Amino acid sequence: MDAQSGRAAAIAVQAPPEQDAHLVIDEAHQRSKAFGVCSDDAPDFSSLAISQLKAVLEENRFLFQHAVPVMETLYGQIANTHSMVLLTSAQGMVLHSMGDNDFLEKANRVALVPGMDWSEKTKGTNAIGTALSAQQAVTVHGDQHFMSANQALTCSCAPILDPYGQIVGALDVTGDHRSYHQHTIALVRMSAQMIENHMFAGSFPKAVRVHFHSRPEFLGTLVEGIAAFTPEGRFLSANRSAQFQLGMSYGALQAHTFSSLFGLPISALFELFGGASLAPRQLCLHNGVSVWCRTETKPVGPWATPIVSPLSGDGAAPPARSSAPQKAQLSSLQYLDTGDAQLSAVIAKLRKVVDRDIPVMILGETGSGKDLLAQAIHNDSARARQPFVAVNCASIPDTLIEAELFGYEEGAFTGARKKGATGKILQAHGGTLFLDEIGDMPKHLQARLLRVLQERKVSPLGAAKEVEVDVTIISATHKNLKELIARGDFRDDLYYRLNGLVVRLPALRERSDFQAVVKKVLHCMRENCPEVTIAPQVMELLQAYHWPGNVRQLHNLLRTAAVMVEDDCVIRLEHLPDDFLDELRTPLRSPMVAPPVHAAEPPLMPSVGAPPVPDDMADDSQSLQDVTINAMAQMLRLHKGNVSAAAKALGVSRNTIYRKKNLLPPDLLD
Template sequence: MTPHEPEPHGGTHADTIAQAHQRSQSYGLRPYETPDFGPVAPVDLRSQIEKSQSLFTHALPVMEMLYDQIVNTHSMVILTDTAGLILHSLGDDDFLEKADKVALRPGAVWSEESKGTNAIGTALTEGLPTLVHGDEHFLRANHFLTCSCSPILDPYGKTVGALDVTGDHRGFHKHTMALVRMSAQMIENHLFENAFQDMVRVHFHARQEFIGTIAEGLASFTPGGRFLSANRSGQFQLGLSVGALRAHTFSSLFGLSMGQLFDALRSAPGGVMPLQLSSGVKVWARVEITRSTVVPSGGLMPEARETAVPRRSRLPNAAQPGGLDELDTGDPQMAAVIGKLRKVVGRDIPVMICGETGTGKELLARAIHAESQRQQGPFVAVNCASIPETLFESELFGYEEGAFTGARKKGGIGKMLLANGGTLFLDEIGDMPLHLQVRLLRALQERSVTPLGSNKVIEVDFVLICATNRNLREEVAAGRFREDLYYRLNGLVVRLPALRDRSDLDVVAAKVLARHGGASPPLRIAEPVMRMFASYHWPGNIRQLANLLNTARLMAEGEDEIDVSHLPDDFLDDW
């Protein structure tokens, strides 16, 4: 929950648990019975993921970001559909083994009917964020768990799934629920923007610096001004539910006709403008319009997207446009890496980026792409560790209609074909299933792909960049990575230094804060904080730094610098 969103309505926590226990008993469950361990078949799981494809696609990067914030806390991040079926999970290896013993894994159903009182099932039943800790679980077998779950709503307010963090009950942290709720809201915002990408979208907030963050209100309208939908923050700021808002127009909510709005956009396209709500409250707003949007006069608004002000990233460590120069911030190790890359950029030589998690491997890959002759082509990133093995082949190579149960009628375009003419970035390449490494090697050798269920060979042309935090030589020796593929990928190998080993921490911190900040004048980082940063071991590297500073700047709202009191508790506990 953000500071700008109200608490959900409902009874006390004790009431919620008591009612869930009553429902569990009515389903015929008994506390001491053995839980149902039967997962759905892999083909059925793939079919369910296909049915929730939009949710799955937009949730994955948020799940990775959320996991980065709880890594090494004996926890896992879980995504489910509306029935409580676990679609995907990320977690610490030691805890995943424990979770597997109670069927807390992809393919298992965690509805109340199946598992009794638990955060996933109860949150989906109640339609509200739910915490279930220790012996609050109905089944005794689950008493070692603590779970925080939030439903995920589509742009029309319908529940489409749930996001959950589950961990060992001895490691319970009071901030986990807030992280889950914020992450669920991020997913909802991504779903919202995707659903209305061809409509007029208004991003608004009473404070200008919150435009582009998860706290912003989102509202969508037809080009004629008819209201379509609003996210949770938008409903809260407008003081109306989606149902009540459907009777409104842009003019009745923001005091301007669509013609006046388009005139204002022509004079300051993409900029942030002041608007006044019907309640009299002044808000700041940025309006997004697609190039094909028809304005009331009957013409087009071609300049709207081309000249729009770049949005601040919603996800920590997301790359902004720019080449290698932007990454050269004074550290000799980074300067050496960039120097090597300059000699091969544009020569279609595969690049392997090595380094610990969070060191900025994707950021570097995007910079290489931006520096190359293919910069106008697509940059397609694939995280090999986050795609379920049952979906990996179809995600990478694509598939024809009817290739498997649940396949879309028109088939699906694979990532390799999407990257045609540009750059394909395979992150965590060491996690690619062994049997698929053969297909990748063949595709790279023949520079072509054959979608699942098809006999058609499609030529592809892209530059390949891979990244890993594993020692691939050791993986080859252990038989987990093909030696022939290893040498195919090993064009130029560069290693990114860990943040704790870099000499430019102050510059990196300032750049990260500027990218996520937006305050004017920019926030400073107090000297005592920088001294703490300099002596910290940074297990999550730049990604951890970005998450920390993003939280700290919100805590420092209204002040001119970030001091120790603004730092998250988990960082202070670990320092």
Template sequence: MADLSPLPGGPQSTLHASLGVQAPHDDVIRQAHHRSAAFGLDAHERPDFAPLAPGWLATVREENRLLYQHASPVMETLHEQIANTHSMVLLTSRSGLILHSLGDADFLERATKVALMPGVDWSERSKGTNAVGTALAEERAVVVHGRDHYLHANQFLTCSCTPILDPYGKVVGALDVTGDERSYHQHTMALVRMSAQMIENRLFAHATQDSMRLYFHARAEFLGTLMEGIAAFTPDGRFLCANRSAQFQLGLSNSALRAHTFASLFGLSVSQLHDGLRQAAGQPLSLCLHNGVTVVAQVRVRPAKSLVQGWAAPGASAGAAPPAAAMAQARPALSRLRYLNTGDPQLAAVLQKLQRVQGSDIPVMILGETGTGKDLLAQAIHNDSPRAARPFVSINCASIPETLIESELFGYEEGAFTGARRRGAPGRIQQAHGGTLFLDEIGDMLIQLQARLLRVLQERRVTPLGSSKEYEVDVALVCATNKNLKPLMAQGLFREDLYYRLNGLVVRLPALRERTDFDVVVHKILTKLCSGGTPLRLSPQVLALFHRCRWPGNVRQLHNLLRTAVVMAGAGPCIDIEHLPDDFFDELQDPDASAAPQQTASAEPAREAAAGARLQDVALQAMVEALRQCHGNVSQAARLLGVSRNTIYRKKDRLPPGLLS
């Protein structure tokens, strides 16, 4: 067992002195070391650190869905507060399994060497004395610093951890900040405690949204802060649960409070409370606790049926139109279904089906490869619907960071977490009220959010994070994915009930290589790119190469390539081989990219001509001009030209000196 005596003047004695907890802290650590030894752990060896398989981790996260979704935004804010301190933030399950982590890149690399990462068990049984395992074993906040750790491999760490309780006082997980022992700060535990309380209050709001909730404090300025007490009661006044601050102010634990009612705690009946609320006309009430302390209180009661029509951001009037609505009304129509019909029979069949359900609000799911124009089709569905004057809100489920997607979708209320905007912010779902909600890449939505989305779609109500209010939402739903969702359902990564809620009408957009209207698509894109002037045309050699390509990026790839070619062709009437970017020819050299074997021979002269054309100065001139416009920034120039950065770097020896930044 490791030596527990503090080093004179060392970090451990400094830590204990700063906390003022010498004896109690040492007792906790000593008991934890005894438990670690009893588990058969060797302090000098490293146990098996193998994490759970990704599929199992997803399953555990789903089991801890509520904890995970309510903790993620708080963790993001906490991480911002401790950024650049060689630290990380961890969320664990009640058993000590790490569910989620955020941290500085330099420290995360060191942390992985001791398996401090999602999917790994950090209970005392597995890792010996450590802040996560010991806090969960003791059910109290614990700092484990340096040599306090049982395993020598972990003694470079300093960890501050506190359990997270559900509204009924049961431990559901833990929140931890871990860093290099040299970067210890005495205020870290205070930040962890405050963050855990935010998570607990959010869990409280979620669990008691159908209850009568009382928010109170002896000082009015503390209402709406972490200091306020929150107690939940049934409509007839029976006690349900209270947060930590409420238990402290009432002087009773959750278990002791279960013997009480609203009347026994506050000295008046529920009917008298409602009379007082009517007389107060929205102002806080003055109540007297059972222990004689006078508090200022606010009451929130969810009505049997929501009276809110439309949505209102916290502080806004009910029924006010969201800002996105005004933007949508001013936005010109980007497309209509009839404009998308360019002669391909498969596409025409898709458009015909959509026109039949137009205005019915039947959910539409669009399948198709990346770049086939699923977003354009979704916009056209909206523009042809009776909701065209209302918002069209697009959400790419794959592009929003994991820690932000919940607040992005559902919004949040003032005080929901540290750093939240004053008066909160509506979510994208609320912004789509009255219009169309487009969920792109729905197959990439986190499993823990799918159940909440399903509930919103079924009940047509949304509750922002940290809020007890519900807002009615009326949206037409369009989803899109390039994935096959059925295998994801079989793997437990996509909910079956959500799938059947989304696929009212399923349509599949054909890949560009499958379409018979390729030449028409090219002409439409060139007409748009040439800004109303005479559109350029393709040379026969270029057209032949285009018909050979499989276009893995579909219409998006074609559009980007033509945009580059138009720039390189300049004022010329024709796009020729020398105007095409190198990446295009690299794809043609792949045998799998050939559309038909019989075309290989006829295209060979064009391939040889292309090889020579790539050495021409035309491409170099376009690169030079793009780099000058972008002040030497290769990434920006590559995006402007629609090529990869490597294409430009391959030409760097032939570019003017000093042009690349």
């Protein structure tokens, strides 16, 4: 390997050195003692007052806005593992949390809740405080916690840096110490880096941003370097990966320009790319390493690429549309229609109500693409050039949602910003307001929202007058609102105001267009890289899986696998995450509950006739298919050939069973 290749390989696989984990814990214990923390101290429940928490949240608004979508995705990956995800300030104050209900109760007992200080000064050695003190990602497991009260926990935390290299907060996953997993820290690191990259894009919307890596397939991934410059070439900032590839800290880079780092004037960059994000080009860094680059002069897209390329998917106003005729005529709803009969019927209904001032309510499981469908409705409407504003009612703390929705005047509450803030409803004036997870809206705000919908006027907090507003409303939920109404948790008058047209978005396992969805997901991740394909045996396994996280889970899995592929760009078993492969080895251990088995009926899998799945799945995928076929056969016998009942028990679609028809015993299917 020559010197150039060696340097490029190092960039692809190395990471900046960190302290040894044991040394980090030892030093944290020494600090804890110096702070006067006692190991047998009881948990401190003296949290901030609501007004103080509002002020802290307002101070950390930029971090909060960019972190919550990533937290939702991270939680989707660890759901049902007795865990929770937390966001903290740079001082260790918990700003926001989400997690499994059973574990949230346990977290409450140790004061692991918003408004609590989890710095080392108050809690001793713990992942949040120690990661912030050591300025590196760390796992604190069980009795490594300084306080005995916290030793039932296992925690992995990574600090979050702003675009100027300063720690602005931390991202943490905490769970029961018995459910410890060594890969959690990697998920937390990746998620923290996602947040940093989002904040980076949000900080320099008008800058020239250069994305680069020694390997072109890594462009558009978490490991790409991103550096921002003024149009004249002055250095503004660089993310962690860029600093590492350039071999300099943020402080050292401030003395540089685009020319000194990339060896050519920035005007040559504009000529090379023609002012647009075209195919990657090779440039040479100041240290002699050749890298592949692409450039942007507009804000980057959302962190999770949607399956419909024209959509933003993050609740922000979509970028201005191209004036090219073919772009203006593109139908987002049509783009979403990938051949599934259920989805086609939904889209046909939606086309009839577009621009008719009829509110739309989208029902569907978490991750099934309700936000994408809402954006598609907006894109096909006469309001397409106006704002599309999304509000996730489940992700905004109860203490902030009122201010987020309705806005506030200066001095409306302690910590309010000078000049106040425009609420989401007014931001959507002239366009579309998307109320995601409407079932989680606090009861006391439902009456205020109803009044806005009826009178088309908004009264910001602290304001003496109302402001007229013109918005189209789209709402979505995965909950049964009629059950909430029966329990008194949701207003029936608001429900009937929102459900002009109710459509149900099918879960991924219920759709017949799985391969088309996979192709669109891969195509949107491809960007300028070679097109990635999937090996046939892997596609069969993906089609047989029940996808509890739906399209979002599929996207996350394929995004990871696409980074792992070899030169032939084919996703194989060895490229799939280990936890996903573990779940495939036991395909019926899913959340679905199978009917009881009577003594005279054959037992459920994987008993007699179901060969065990070996650990080396990458070398022997046929055995997994045998287990899958055997499971389908067992369940069909159990349900006397009723395909619908068998599919429901297995957690797959009827089409999945029909696709295996040729492999199943002929007496089981008509």
